[in-house]
Amino acid sequence: MSEAGAELASILAATLRLAAPLVLAALGGLFSERSGIIDIGLEGKMLGSAFAAAAAAAATGSAWAGLAAGVAAAMLLALLHAYAAVTQGGNQVVTGMAINILVAGLAPVLATAWFHLDGTTPMLPAAARFGALTLPASETMGALYRSVIGGHNGLLYAAALAVPAVALLLGRTRFGLRLRATGENPGAVETAGISVAAVRYRALLVTGLLCGLAGAYLSIAAGAGFTRMMTAGRGYLALAALIFGRWRPVPTALACLVFAFADATQARLQGVALPLLGVVPVELVSALPYALTVLLLAGFAGVARAPLALGLPYTRDR
Amino acid sequence: MSGASPLLRWAEPVLVPLVNMAAALLLSGAVVLAAGADPIAAMRVLLQGSLGDPASLGYTLYYATNFIFTGLAVALPFHAGLFNIGGEGQAYIGGLLASLVCLFLGPALGWAAVPLAVLAAAAGGALWALGPAWLRVTRGSHVVITTIMFNFIASAVMTFLIVNLLIAPGQSAPESVPFVPTAWMPSLGALGPSPLNLSFPLALLLAAAAWVLLWRMRAGFALRAAGANPEAARAAGISVARATLLALMLGGALAGLVAVNELMGSQHRLLLEFPAGYGFMGIAVALMGRNHPLGIVVASVFFGALYQGGTELSFDLPQVTRDIVVVIEGLAILFCGALENLFRRRIAALLDRQARA
Numbered sequence: 001m002s003e004a005g006a007e008l009a010s011i012l013a014a015t016l017r018l019a020a021p022l023v024l025a026a027l028g029g030l031f032s033e034r035s036g037i038i039d040i041g042l043e044g045k046m047l048g049s050a051f052a053a054a055a056a057a058a059a060t061g062s063a064w065a066g067l068a069a070g071v072a073a074a075m076l077l078a079l080l081h082a083y084a085a086v087t088q089g090g091n092q093v094v095t096g097m098a099i100n101i102l103v104a105g106l107a108p109v110l111a112t113a114w115f116h117l118d119g120t121t122p123m124l125p126a127a128a129r130f131g132a133l134t135l136p137a138s139e140t141m142g143a144l145y146r147s148v149i150g151g152h153n154g155l156l157y158a159a160a161l162a163v164p165a166v167a168l169l170l171g172r173t174r175f176g177l178r179l180r181a182t183g184e185n186p187g188a189v190e191t192a193g194i195s196v197a198a199v200r201y202r203a204l205l206v207t208g209l210l211c212g213l214a215g216a217y218l219s220i221a222a223g224a225g226f227t228r229m230m231t232a233g234r235g236y237l238a239l240a241a242l243i244f245g246r247w248r249p250v251p252t253a254l255a256c257l258v259f260a261f262a263d264a265t266q267a268r269l270q271g272v273a274l275p276l277l278g279v280v281p282v283e284l285v286s287a288l289p290y291a292l293t294v295l296l297l298a299g300f301a302g303v304a305r306a307p308l309a310l311g312l313p314y315t316r317d318r
Numbered sequence: 319m320s321g322a323s324p325l326l327r328w329a330e331p332v333l334v335p336l337v338n339m340a341a342a343l344l345l346s347g348a349v350v351l352a353a354g355a356d357p358i359a360a361m362r363v364l365l366q367g368s369l370g371d372p373a374s375l376g377y378t379l380y381y382a383t384n385f386i387f388t389g390l391a392v393a394l395p396f397h398a399g400l401f402n403i404g405g406e407g408q409a410y411i412g413g414l415l416a417s418l419v420c421l422f423l424g425p426a427l428g429w430a431a432v433p434l435a436v437l438a439a440a441a442g443g444a445l446w447a448l449g450p451a452w453l454r455v456t457r458g459s460h461v462v463i464t465t466i467m468f469n470f471i472a473s474a475v476m477t478f479l480i481v482n483l484l485i486a487p488g489q490s491a492p493e494s495v496p497f498v499p500t501a502w503m504p505s506l507g508a509l510g511p512s513p514l515n516l517s518f519p520l521a522l523l524l525a526a527a528a529w530v531l532l533w534r535m536r537a538g539f540a541l542r543a544a545g546a547n548p549e550a551a552r553a554a555g556i557s558v559a560r561a562t563l564l565a566l567m568l569g570g571a572l573a574g575l576v577a578v579n580e581l582m583g584s585q586h587r588l589l590l591e592f593p594a595g596y597g598f599m600g601i602a603v604a605l606m607g608r609n610h611p612l613g614i615v616v617a618s619v620f621f622g623a624l625y626q627g628g629t630e631l632s633f634d635l636p637q638v639t640r641d642i643v644v645v646i647e648g649l650a651i652l653f654c655g656a657l658e659n660l661f662r663r664r665i666a667a668l669l670d671r672q673a674r675a
Contacts, residue, residue, distance in 0.1 A: 040403075040466065084656035093401055093462050094655035097601055098648050105644025106349065112639045113353030119639060236466055243463065283481060287474030290467040294449075297464060298457040306460070 005143070011264050012148045017222060019253075019260035020152075020159040021046070021214040025238035026245070026252050027166045028210030032078075034170070034247055035203035036183040036309040037085050041077070041096030042211055043235025044103040049074040049215025051107035054121040054226035055114060057128040057219075066128065066220045067155075071212030077103065078208030082201045089313040100235070108228050121219075121226040130154050130221040153221040155213060162210065167249040179203055183307030186314040196314045214238075240293040247307060259289040329669055330662075335606055335613070335654060337661045339620075342649035349645055355637040367630030368623035376512025382615075382622030383514075383579045386521040388600025389607060389614040390528050391443075391573035395461075396609050397532060398565035399545035404450060404465030405573040405597025407472030408443035412574020413581050414476060415442030417484070417588035420581075421494060424501035431501040436520075436578050443574020444567040446472060451566035455559040461566070469597070480590050493589040503583035515583035517575070521618075524572065525611040531568075532611075541565050573597060595644075602647045605655040621647070 025042045032039040052073035057066030077099055084095040108119030115121055135150040170176040178199050181189045186196040214234075219226045241259055245252025266285040273279050347357035368378045388405045395402040416439035424431045450464035477492075486495040503515040532538040543551040544561035551558055576596050581588060603621055607613030624647075628640035653660070 038462070040462065084652070088657055088659050090656040090658065091401075093403070094601070094605065094651060097403070097598070098652035098656050100648075101598060101602075101644060101651060102648025105641045105646075105648055108641040109349060109353055109639055109645060112641075113355075113637050119641065233470065236470065239463070240467065281478050281482070283474055283478035287471045290470040290474075294453070294459070294464055294467045294471075297459045298453045299459075311460075 007268075009143060009147050011261075011268065013151070014264040014267075015257060015261045016148070016152065016156060017260075018263050019256045020156040021217045021222075021234055022238045022241055022256035022260060023159045023253050024155075024162060024210050024214035024217065025235055026241045026256055027162055027249060028207040028214065029239055029242045030166065030170075030247060030249060030252060031179065031203040031210070032081075032200075032207040033242065033310060034183045034307055035179050035200045036186060036307055036312065036314070037081070037200055037204065038092045038311045039081075039096055039207060040093055040236070040239060041081055041099040042207075042238050043231050043233065044096070044100035045074040045077045045081075045208060045211035046215040046218070046235050047100075047107060047229070047231045048077050048103045049212040050219040050230055051103075051111065051121070051215075051226045053212075053216035054124065054219040054223075055111070057124055058115065058122045058225070061125070061128050063128050063130050063220055067130075067213075067216045070216035070220070071209055074212030074215060075205055075208035078204040078211070079201075082204040085313065086197050086200045086204075089315060092311055092313070104229065107226065111226060119228045124220060124224045128220065129224055133157070153217075155217040155221045158213060159217070162213075163249055163253045170249060175202070180307075183309055186309050186312075190314075190316060196316075200314075211235075237289060240289050243306075244289075244293050244296055246305070262286075262288055330666060331608055331610075331613075333665055333669075334658070334662050335608060337665060338653040338658065339606060339650060341661070342646060342653045345649050346642060346646045350638055350642060353637050353642075355635045360631065360635055360638055360642070363630055363634045364624060364627030366627070368625075368627035371510070373510035373512045374626060376506075376510055376514040377626040378619065378622045379518050380512060380514045380579070380584070380622070381625040382618040383518045383521045383583075384576050384596045385599055385603045385618035385621050386525055386615055387572050387575045387579070388596050389603030389618055390525060390600075390611065391569040391597070392600045392604035393569075393607070393609040393611070393614060394528060394532075394541075394572070395565045395569045396604060397538075397545050398541045398561050399548065400454070400461045400562060400565055402447070402465055402566060402569045402573075403462055403598075403601070404447060404468050404570070405576075405600045406593045406595070407465070407469035407597070408446045408570040408573035409576040409580075409593040409597055410472045410476050411446040412439040412441075412443035412571075413577030413588060413592060414479065415439060415445075415574075416577045417494060417497075417581060420497040420501035421484070421588075424498045428500060431498070432503060432582070435501055435582060436503075436575070439574045439577045439582075440571035441574070442577075443570040443572065445570070446574075447566045447570025448563075451563045454566070455562050473591075477590065480588065484588060486587075491589075494587045496587045497582065499586075501582065502586055503578055505583075513584035515579065517579035517583050520575070520578070522615065524575075525615050529611040537561075537564060573600070599647060602650045602654070605658075606650050608654075 025046055029039045029042050049070035053066040053070030056069030081095055084090040085092045111119050111121055130153040132151050182196055182199045190196050241255040242252050244255040266282045269280045269282050350357040350360045391405045392402055416435045419435040419438040450461050453459040453464055454461050480492050484494045506514045540556045541561045543556050544558040548558045580592055603617045607617035624643045628643035631638050631640050
């Protein structure tokens with residue numbers, strides 16, 4: 001492979017690695033938002049999972065136990081979100097924020113208490129992580145297959161499979177139909193004899209499951225342990241991708257890939273002078289996803305229509 | 319209607335936050351217990367570290383100053399029905415404008431540097447809130463989402479500016495050269511060696527001004543009417559657009575003033591990531607203080623004490639890090655905000671029975 005080709009391959013492979021947690025979290029957010037619940041708590045659910053996964057993997061030495069703990073933690077946080085937002089009819093934005101801040105404090109407190117390492121978990125050995133997989137027939141296929149698509153951990157492939165799975169679930173199943181209807185017109189759903197609360201609880205549990213996978217990806221697959229604030233705003237970036245993808249699975253995943261590509265190239269552009277552009281201010285590149293999302297929301301780049309009932313607590317008429 | 323009796327009107331807004339905070343503190347105590355430490359001892363360290371001597375009290379009020387600014391920055395828009403999560407970014411851009419005045423005009427301005435830099439901080443915050451406010455008014459964009467996005471944009475812009483342009487020459491730490499001493503916010507030396515400065519009385523003054531605006535002025539009435547029922551406000555001839563712009567820009571200006579306390583009052587230079595979560599803390603403060611300026615001042619002193627006391631925790635109780643303060647912050651938002659109805663109905667019913675008896 002030529003030097004430029006190798007460079008491109010490594011940027012593309014990095015793009016996939018950076019996109020995987022975004023895709024999982026954004027698809028998670030898709031479930032809660034399409035059911036009518038604003039989810040700015042993706043960050044906290046991911047962070048909670050990242051901590052629980054790393055802590056359980058460190059304690060048991062098993063990556064699978066870590067994954068189970070991570071998913072369970074994120075689903076518990078999702079249940080708390082559902083209890084406050086659905087059962088108590090509380091403000092959904094406030095609930096999401098509470099989860100983000102609570103977990104940002106709780107994870108390092110527990111990490112310090114359990115592992116005496118000032119807010120982190122111990123470095124995980126290879127056996128307690130999801131390592132790189134070698135895809136079948138790697139020897140015979142081309143470089144693209146070997147070094148871009150191949151050689152990632154299992155959770156990255158799970159993220160890739162989640163996209164068609166979510167698209168099918170949302171577009172082709174009864175649960176998906178009810179979910180979409182609940183986000184648009186909960187009154188009509190209730191009239192049809194379906195409980196809006198039950199649909200929203202289920203939607204948030206799926207959100208928890210997917211955020212759990214995203215958090216575990218960070219701490220026990222891509223990384224080797226939990227560190228303070230290791231989600232670093234990815235939950236908010238996933239929310240931006242969800243809006244940018246207009247609350248639909250495939251465009252949302254594509255938005256994650258675009259954001260991840262910008263991130264992957266930015267790291268390589270540091271101090272490099274490009275033809276025509278000159279030296280790119282790399283710090284500003286990281287603002288692009290957010291600026292683009294604002295422009296889209298403002299209707300300057302197509303129309304982004306949120307689910308109609310998004311953010312409105314549903315109370316049954318008596 | 320028992321709600322009209324004077325006892326109930328006062329008991330409910332005082333009792334409900336107290337019960338909510340008690341629940342938050344009890345759960346935090348359980349976390350401390352789970353971490354293998356004694357919650358009572360932890361509380362004693364927090365109190366002693368925050369109020370035990372004059373300098374600690376000075377630090378407590380210094381942090382409280384930030385929280386009054388960011389709490390009001392959440393509360394004013396809230397009264398207009400808008401949720402401002404953009405305090406972080408607004409404080410950051412306020413810090414940029416204030417620092418530009420201090421760094422480049424400070425030497426020439428003499429005594430005028432401080433008032434001008436204070437105005438610049440407010441203007442910077444208001445300017446950064448103008449974006450989401452304008453998009454709300456003209457395009458109907460969701461303020462929660464746009465203010466979150468503006469936080470990240472501010473962070474990227476400021477990193478770019480500080481790392482590339484404003485950094486002190488020949489230095490690797492991402493911070494500017496020090497401001498000239500004439501551009502420092504005068505210290506309040508009465509409370510021993512602490513960074514407490516003139517920003518604290520300024521914050522109290524602005525809390526009082528916020529009360530006057532909200533409940534004694536026409537513009538404040540319009541703002542609250544727009545928040546309570548935009549349709550009715552419109553029908554009564556109130557401009558909801560003007561109320562939205564006013565509420566968010568005043569909120570932004572208040573958040574911008576964090577820079578006055580933090581940069582002009584204490585650090586005396588511009589540094590990377592100086593808003594450090596103060597903007598988010600404003601949400602907890604506003605919710606605990608029920609969006610009332612007096613409540614916000616009380617809640618700010620409470621969180622200021624926790625914040626200052628938290629720095630002492632790691633010395634005395636190595637099992638508990640100062641992150642426990644963030645846990646309390648999160649639980650306060652949960653109980654005072656998301657779960658505000660959990661105890662309120664019960665307390666209201668209880669008071670109702672008392673009033674009848």
